[in-house]
Amino acid sequence: MWIAVISALVCFAVATILFTPPLRGYPFYQVLSFYFLFEGAWTLINAAVNLIWPGTGAMDWIHYAGAVVFAGALFYKLLVYYWKQKQSEKLSKKQSGSQEDPEK
Secondary structure, X not given: OHHHHHHHHHHHHHXXXXXXXXXXXXXXXXXXXXXXXXXXXXXXXXXXXXXXXOOOOHHXXXXXXXXXXXXXXXXXXXXXXXXXXXXXXXXXHHHHHHHHHHHO
């Protein structure tokens, strides 16, 4: 049980660090922090459930579903971030190309 509590505290600490202002500039800080909050809460609840009902597999399915949801959200955020980077790169190339044309 103590390992679960320590693990949950570490997950909560990571989530808290991810919510600090210096890290808010990254587009995926929010998804990662919610994932670590989910992991910390799940670890504590899973430890309590395993003490009450040993051998139950219900919490595993909750963990799988949460991991799929947060992994999907993180993938989406990274895809949007990559797409925006590509679009801004194309736009800057177009602007620098249009500035060179009047000089010719």
